Amino acid sequence: MKKIVVVGGGFAGLNFVKELSKYDGFQITLVDRNNYHFFPPLLYQVASGFIEASNISYPFRRLFQKKANLRFHMGALLEVMPEKQYIKTSTGELPYDILVIASGTRTNYFGMENVAREAWPMKTINDALNLRNHILMSMEKAVRAQTVEEKNQALNIVIAGGGPTGVEISGMLAELGRYIAAKEYPEIQNFQGHIHLIDAGPSLLSTMSKKAQTEAQKVLSHLGVLIQTGVSVKDYQDGTVILSNGEKIRSEVLIWTSGVVANHIEGLPHLVTGRGKRIVTDAFNCVEGYKNIYAIGDISILNTDPAFPDGHPQLAQVAIQQGKLLARNLKNLASGKNLNPFRYNDKGSMAIISKFKAVADLRHFSMKGYFAWLIWLFIHIIPLIGYRNKAKLAFNWFWSFINNNPTLRLIIRPGKISETPLTANEGHAQDPEIVH
């Protein structure tokens, strides 16, 4: 039995192990710092209290229940030891014949220390729950504030990054402010906090069509979101966000969705990295310089797909397709068959902007509005793991959309700081780790 160790149970790692576990001849161990898989596209709905974290997460051990050749090891990868064919994790060492690295990316603060310390990222379930708490705490602070200036500062929200995540959370927070704050916070009814959406590029949703960009700008402006493009966040000091055009915005909440950088892998001296510090691989996802180490998903980049000479976008579908293909290729390798190079089958991209409004760039055409929103809902329910999660999410959405009143606005702040996460770059300096 070949020992396959996979680091990271996101879209890439999980699809890889699910596919490979269908074949005999492999003993597979999935290593992850969390004991669950989660669905990042809906993190912003957890952060805004619209759905529960458990709606979009699923425990690995439950998934592996009936798989005799699949094991789970909870721990954070610390180092690869290629000469010994071992990896060192925060919870022990593991031997491998073949190593698959699928540990994704982390938030990129572009070297801005104050921003890294004080802003609120949106990469993990912990981030989303921390942000939810912080927004709710800021609203309570606004209620207690004595001066208009203090109230506005507590209510202002700045979102850095006008990609799909920034657009989606801006729209959702604007709607929650409109429908819920007015009903539940009588003390601040007359104080209008502002949602500022800042993007360094020339337009929102820069990777999507012109039609999608114009629609996002129009719908968010209509909801009262103040949009600035061609401007970047330069610093965040003493509750003031400083922009590249010199403007200063007093705000307790800076949400950071501006970019990611590949997680660093210790112990691989021959590693070649490309754009965004991604690990360069050949057409079969084999890491350059190593014969039995592969990298898939967001952490990797390959330039051999003729349709994507500069590498693929960091998207769920790329990760899923790479995971499945690598599993089939390893099986082919073991049985002496030819390997297939990775070619991305681009199915398009979507973003939800507000209640009943979304934009979709599909392979041959773009669409916007209510129909695009319905497709968005459908597409985001299908890939969730577990029928219970799908049904719960569908019900939550149905209920929240019709009565405009999701009830998850709970501030849960356990006093004892948990030992997870296992790496230092998670959690937040200001808040204790949330155990949900």
Ligand SMILES: Cc1cc2nc3c(=O)[nH]c(=O)nc-3n(C[C@H](O)[C@H](O)[C@H](O)COP(=O)(O)OP(=O)(O)OC[C@H]3O[C@@H](n4cnc5c(N)ncnc54)[C@H](O)[C@@H]3O)c2cc1C
């Ligand atoms: C907020 C948000 C919204 C998004 N929306 C969309 C969208 O709408 N559509 C879309 O196509 N894409 C979207 N993406 C991008 C998409 O989620 C990624 O492209 C995809 O998750 C990449 O999959 P992956 O398996 O490579 O990495 P990930 O999904 O990031 O998985 C990495 C895994 O590795 C684990 N890990 C990390 N470091 C270690 C370590 N040291 N040791 C052990 N385990 C480790 C993590 O816990 C995680 O389980 C979004 C991303 C975010 C953050």
